[in-house]
Amino acid sequence: MEDLKKNLIGKKVRRGEDLEEIVKNSLKKSIEEILTKNKSIDIISEIKKSQKPYIIVFFGVNGVGKTTTIAKFAYMLKKNGITSIIAASDTFRAAAQEQLAIHAKKLEIPIVKGKYGADPASVAFDAIQAAKSRGIDTVLIDTAGRMHTDADLINELKRILRIAKPNLKILILDxxxxxxxxxxxxxxxxxxxxxxxxxxxxxxxxxxxxxLSLAYELNKPVAYLGIGQSYEDLTPFDPNWFIQRLFS
Ligand SMILES: Nc1nc2c(ncn2[C@@H]2O[C@H](COP(=O)(O)OP(=O)(O)OP(=O)(O)O)[C@@H](O)[C@H]2O)c(=O)[nH]1
Ligand SMILES: [Mg+2]
Incomplete structure (x- = not known):
């Protein structure tokens, strides 16, 4: 709104110009500026030029799509010639291990599992060791869904991060x-x-x-969008696509 005031108040409008269009275009420009302010990294080239293994931890609240996104992510890496190993560090939710194991099997990607209730940080550690000894490019660490009300799970996540020392921390939002x-x-x-x-x-x-809120309030870029339930349904975020959708 501040942008609109700044850019539009006092502006001369010629006869026949579409006022609504002028306001819309000004708003689009402001939104575009906010969205392009925080550049997301190109993860693929980042991984390719980094030391192996490149470690990524995925986290977020319950049911947002962490596990599914990891499977899509591994699929995308594979298509780009990058190998990965999955760490099933969700040892908390029933059947989480099996869910990820099914994806790993379908994608033909190695997985390190942990027993139900086992220490998730040590599952991550084992996966990193396996990646090092087998020359695997990336380690994708799945974690249990956690609410901010759950102090135990947050402390557990801190421990995973301390031990895994990831190159990239990805927050999954729904x-x-x-x-x-x-x-x-x-x-x-x-x-x-x-x-x-x-x-x-x-x-x-x-x-x-x-x-928009993420970019404006937290200066955080959205790097990818989940757009369905199959492996191909992960797409890089494109500000222009978003703006078109917002105004459609
Ligand atoms: N339509 C649609 N469904 C999705 C997408 N991503 C995930 N889902 C679905 O959302 C549900 C939860 O996905 P999970 O990957 O199990 O979520 P999670 O965050 O790992 O869940 P917890 O481990 O229980 O916290 C599943 O039914 C997924 O198929 C998406 O981009 N589009
Ligand atoms: Mg999960």
Whole structure:
């Protein structure tokens, strides 16, 4: 709104010019500036030029799509000629291990599992060791969903991060999460920090306004969008696509 005031008040409008169009275009420009301010890294080239293994931890609240996103991510890496190993560090939720093992099998990617209730940080550690000894490019660490009310799980996540020392921390957010989503992002930022966001379930016909709040309030880029439930359904975030959708 401040931008609009600054850019439009006092502006001369010629006869026949479409006022609505002028306001819309000014708003689009402001939104574009906000969205392009925080450049997301090119993860593929980052991995290719980094020392092996490149370690990524995925986290977020329950059910946002962490595990599914890891499978999509591993698929994307594979298509780019990058090998990965998955650490099933969600030893908390029933069947989490099996869910990830099914993906790993389908994708023909190695996985390190842990027993139900086992220490998730040591599962991550074992996966990193395996990657080192087998020359695998990336380690993708899945974690249990956690609410900010759950101090134990947050401390556990801190421990995983301390031991894994990841190159990249990815917060998974659900585009259907509504107003709570920004609060989640703030909470994770203040407690463990994160580098980029992957926003899931964008196929559910949402405008995804959270993208704008993240960029504006937290200076965090959305790097990828989840746009469905199959492996191909992970796409790099494109500000122009988002703006078009917002104004459609
Ligand atoms: N439509 C749609 N569904 C998705 C997307 N990403 C994930 N899902 C679905 O969301 C549900 C939860 O996904 P999971 O990957 O198990 O979520 P999670 O964050 O690992 O869940 P917890 O480990 O229990 O915290 C599953 O039914 C997924 O298929 C997406 O981009 N679009
Ligand atoms: Mg999961």
């Amino acid at each position: 585009s259907l999460g509504g107003n709570d989503t920004l609060e989640q992002a703030k909470y994770f930022e203040n407690n463990v920090g994160f580098d980029i966001v992957i926003l899931t379930k964008v196929d559910a016909d949402v405008k995804g306004g959270i993208v």
